[in-house]
Amino acid sequence: MIRLHHVPFSRSFRILWLMNEMGLEFEVTEYSITDGSLRKPDYLAKSPAGRVPALEIDGITLFESGAITEYLCETRPDHGLGRTPGHPERAAFLEWLHYAETMAHLIANLNLQWVFLRDPAMRSPTLLKMEARRLALTLAPLEATLARQDYLLASGFSGADTMLGYNLLAVPHFVRLDPYPAIRAYIDRIARRPGHVAARARDGVQQFYKRDFYEVTDG
Ligand SMILES: N[C@@H](CCC(=O)N[C@@H](CS)C(=O)NCC(=O)O)C(=O)O
Known part of the structure; x- marks a missing residue:
């Protein structure tokens, strides 16, 4: 089973979305970014800087959303979401x-x-x-x-x-x-x-930004 270590509305959304685009089956372990859970030793063993995303897949645990994206695209090429070496793009x-x-x-x-x-x-x-x-x-x-x-x-x-x-x-x-x-x-x-809609639904309501726009007034 694939497991995504995730904080809502964070960069791990990239992987939540990509896996929904691919129609993969996976489970999600959710964390809070502020309660210290990303700094606990068992999480640091998955992602050494204590960041999300981390992805358990194919018997390994990967961190860095860009690396995870490349890995998913390259190991699941049937979905056509990567561009492998030699491809013009x-x-x-x-x-x-x-x-x-x-x-x-x-x-x-x-x-x-x-x-x-x-x-x-x-x-x-x-x-x-x-x-x-x-x-x-x-x-x-x-x-x-x-x-x-x-x-x-x-x-x-x-x-x-x-x-x-x-x-x-x-x-x-x-x-x-x-x-x-x-x-x-x-x-x-x-x-x-549809992949984005499904990922947004799984991610839940955005509670991160309290204002629509953050205006800088002086400085
Ligand atoms: N380059 C990394 C950055 C990961 C990252 O900084 N994630 C943020 C959330 S968007 C995080 O986990 N922050 C927790 C912290 O800084 O303690 C990636 O793309 O995966």
Whole structure:
């Protein structure tokens, strides 16, 4: 049995979504990100930095959502969600897969400041502005690509979309998407996919962000 170690609305959603797209059977062990359970020795044995996702599969335990995505796509090629070496889109597949983390670390910094700091006085308006601007910068190549095609790769939906598409659940809380019509259409398109709908239903109601938009007012 495949087991996903998961925190709702976190990067482990990427794997929840991908496995739903593949129609795999799996179980989920759910954690809280704030109660210390990811720092317990038995969890650190699965994911040494105490992060989600971790995935138990085929007799091994993997961590890092990008590695898990590549592993699932390569070991379950019948689903057509990877682009293996030699495929003309292999390079683009890898680029988007890893670009997702360039975006996600900015989102993580913003989450840390807006959501996790106990005392709002500890927030740095300078950092908040800087990271929101840097996140907005990452959207330009995405907009250009999605203006030409429905998904990140011209040939269609792939594991790159589950990696990067997850980020777009968070981005609208920090960057106004009015100048990005192709990204907005993409968000609607991926949200309509049955695999995404099933993963969202399994993930539960979003309780992470208390505001629709986090506006920086000074700094
Ligand atoms: N590059 C890693 C990042 C994993 C990561 O940082 N996950 C966050 C949730 S989105 C986490 O587990 N945070 C727990 C913590 O920082 O204590 C991946 O893509 O799997």
